[in-house]
Amino acid sequence: xxxxxxxxxxxxxxxxxxxxxxLSGQPEIEIVGAxxxxxxxxxxxxxxxxxxxTLDIEMPVMTGLELLQxxxxxxxxxxxxxxxxxxxxxxxxxxxxxxLGALDVVLKPKGDSYQAGAEELKQVLLPRVKAIGATLxxxxxxxxxxxxxxxxxxxPRRRRGSYGVVAIGVSTGGPPALTRMLRQLPADLGxxxxxxxxxxxxxxxxxxxxxxxxxxxxxxxxxxxxxLKPGQALIAPGGKHLKVVRSGVxxxxxxxxxxxxxxCRPSVDYLFRSVAEVFGGDxxxxxxxxxxxxxxLGARLIKSKGGTLFCQDEASCVVYGMPKVLVENGDADGxxxxxxxxxxxxxxxKVGRPICS
Numbered sequence: 001x002x003x004x005x006x007x008x009x010x011x012x013x014x015x016x017x018x019x020x021x022x023l024s025g026q027p028e029i030e031i032v033g034a035x036x037x038x039x040x041x042x043x044x045x046x047x048x049x050x051x052x053x054t055l056d057i058e059m060p061v062m063t064g065l066e067l068l069q070x071x072x073x074x075x076x077x078x079x080x081x082x083x084x085x086x087x088x089x090x091x092x093x094x095x096x097x098x099x100l101g102a103l104d105v106v107l108k109p110k111g112d113s114y115q116a117g118a119e120e121l122k123q124v125l126l127p128r129v130k131a132i133g134a135t136l137x138x139x140x141x142x143x144x145x146x147x148x149x150x151x152x153x154x155x156p157r158r159r160r161g162s163y164g165v166v167a168i169g170v171s172t173g174g175p176p177a178l179t180r181m182l183r184q185l186p187a188d189l190g191x192x193x194x195x196x197x198x199x200x201x202x203x204x205x206x207x208x209x210x211x212x213x214x215x216x217x218x219x220x221x222x223x224x225x226x227x228l229k230p231g232q233a234l235i236a237p238g239g240k241h242l243k244v245v246r247s248g249v250x251x252x253x254x255x256x257x258x259x260x261x262x263x264c265r266p267s268v269d270y271l272f273r274s275v276a277e278v279f280g281g282d283x284x285x286x287x288x289x290x291x292x293x294x295x296x297l298g299a300r301l302i303k304s305k306g307g308t309l310f311c312q313d314e315a316s317c318v319v320y321g322m323p324k325v326l327v328e329n330g331d332a333d334g335x336x337x338x339x340x341x342x343x344x345x346x347x348x349x350k351v352g353r354p355i356c357s
Contacts, residue, residue: 274297
């Protein structure tokens with residue numbers, strides 16, 4: 001397999017056309033067809049064996065959610081990127097889609113012309129298809145994941161309970177990865193958890209609600225002035241930055257509209273800088289699956305103050321982008337599969353020193 005095979009699924013003929021035009025002509029992408037609803041898509045999946053769907057949720061005959069449910073029943077390997085409208089209902093449905101296996105979400109274009117819509121999708125959809133496609137191609141070709149280098153130095157032993165916070169950065173493939181990892185952490189972890197997940201506005205609220213239902217601790221979308229509490233996780237709101245500041249004896253969350261960093265708002269680097277300032281070496285930072293390099297500078301700043309960095313390994317990442325540079329440069333104190341991360345975090349916080357791979 002030399003190209004990622006994509007099926008476009010949307011009940012709008014215009015959206016099918018614009019998505020197809022944006023993805024067509026790329027050397028690593030092959031459009032195998034377009035479907036106007038989930039039922040047509042299901043039949044086409046059987047026939048054309050695509051690797052990836054661009055998937056609308058609200059469609060007649062069979063919705064995107066119903067299609068994902070049917071694909072899950074037959075254990076289909078096909079992956080999906082959801083194209084969603086910016087509505088509360090759309091956000092909730094998208095989180096449900098991710099629980100059923102969808103890997104990422106892209107907002108439907110707001111542009112008032114075909115050209116404007118195509119340009120929006122070229123900026124946000126095309127890179128995701130390429131990044132996810134590269135991972136799928138690598139897996140199909142049986143290319144082994146790189147063995148991470150040994151950490152440059154063994155982190156110093158830490159006094160028991162000295163971590164003050166766990167700070168997590170994650171992007172593409174994040175919602176299902178967070179669900180799988182966070183639900184394995186104990187309710188009595190004893191420190192607050194801060195999360196930056198690259199998502200549009202409204203979607204992070206739905207994600208927090210979904211995680212709150214399955215995790216043994218409280219998960220909330222962060223609000224301005226909210227105090228950090230042990231046994232609680234705060235997720236940066238989509239379209240806003242999250243940072244932490246000291247207020248008397250408390251540490252509180254602050255939400256801002258500062259400019260995007262690394263083309264991201266919320267940004268992992270933005271959060272990690274404030275965490276490094278407030279908690280210094282008492283920070284356990286975690287970089288998980290995602291495109292790009294957001295979090296690299298922030299993680300290194302935390303490391304420079306004596307903090308610890310864990311990274312998700314290549315084999316379990318949907319897109320091995322954000323952890324890659326840190327791992328290959330030897331910055332990571334431990335590199336773990338998705339199913340090992342929770343145990344590594346728990347042991348490190350409870351024992352008070354890093355548990356390295």
